[in-house]
Amino acid sequence: MIHKKRHILNLSGGKDSTALALHMRDKILEMEYVFCDTGEELRETYEYLDQVEAFLGKKIIRLNDRAGFDHWLKVFGGYLPGPRMRWCTKMLKLKPFENHVGDDPIISYVGIRADEDRVGYISTKENIETVYPFKDDGVDYNGVMKILQDSGIGLPPYMKWGRTHSGCYFCFFQQKIEWVRLLETYPEDFRKAQEFEKLSNEMGKTYTWIEGLPLRELRKKENIKKIKKQHKLREERFRKKRGNKKLVEVLAGIDEEEYRYRACLICQL
Ligand code: SF4
The missing domain is CATH 3.40.50.620 (HUPs)
Structure with a gap:
């Protein structure tokens, strides 16, 4: 048939x-x-x-x-x-x-x-x-x-x-600045994401969304400040390089560069 x-x-x-x-x-x-x-x-x-x-x-x-x-x-x-x-x-x-x-x-x-x-x-x-x-x-x-x-x-x-991208609120492909924005916009979702993490002294038993940076650390004021500062510097760098392109296009370009080879198409196109 x-x-x-x-x-x-x-x-x-x-x-x-x-x-x-x-x-x-x-x-x-x-x-x-x-x-x-x-x-x-x-x-x-x-x-x-x-x-x-x-x-x-x-x-x-x-x-x-x-x-x-x-x-x-x-x-x-x-x-x-x-x-x-x-x-x-x-x-x-x-x-x-x-x-x-x-x-x-x-x-x-x-x-x-x-x-x-x-x-x-x-x-x-x-x-x-x-x-x-x-x-x-x-x-x-x-x-x-x-x-x-x-x-x-x-x-x-x-x-x-x-x-910048669709998918789960806790998606591990998001940048640190996006975690900060999630915390500031939907603290409840950030808290849920944080609850999925497990920290342990036992070797190989620690599970976090970002390697080496548990969300309970990321959310500390000093870390948020640092992440925002790093992000601003990065934006500045791209602003200088933008030539005739509109800033929004350049920023979209940076995000896409970063995600291009990593993200899952089914989640984030
Ligand atoms: S890769 Fe896809 S399914 Fe997995 S957390 Fe990210 S958006 Fe969700």
Whole structure:
């Protein structure tokens, strides 16, 4: 029996996958829009997706692993996920996506832009063919901004308080300055993230989101001051180098440089 290919676009709550959904809306009418919800996402992501859903005029299918983060944390013996051990992406993002896909042949739409040269952590199942419409259509950073502005959807709202990427509030890919901003904006979420950490004198039994800097240390006044100062200096350096580019573009560029080879596409595009 020949199966007709399904078309699936995975939204992360980030600007690029959102712009891609808007870009594809009238091109592939049978597109399935999905969002893999870890249950620990930034609170603004949910509102943003509701807005996008209204614009698309189609339900965004919410996929989640029923067991949730706490369950998997226990399974992994309290070992917090990190860049070298991304069990969270695997169990809470990729698996629910692959379960939804099943064995059907599908085309998966990924929002890597024409001005990017990155690869990422995506599903490698044989029945999933991945395509990059922004690359094919020459849509770059400015193109994405234009799509978001023209639709009236705009940038994800968490960017207003300085979080640069979608994903979990405790995502280990965030910069120290973003942890500070989380503490100042949503102290409750910071506290929850802090509670997941385990400090121990026993060798190999300490689990923190940032290596060598537990959140209970990061939140101390003197450390916040230091992090803000370092961030300011970094911004200054980039401001000097910016040439004709607008500052916002330069800053977006720095963030993307930093994340490009590290982050998980399914969480943060
Ligand atoms: S956003 Fe970060 S913490 Fe959440 S699943 Fe993705 S990599 Fe893991």
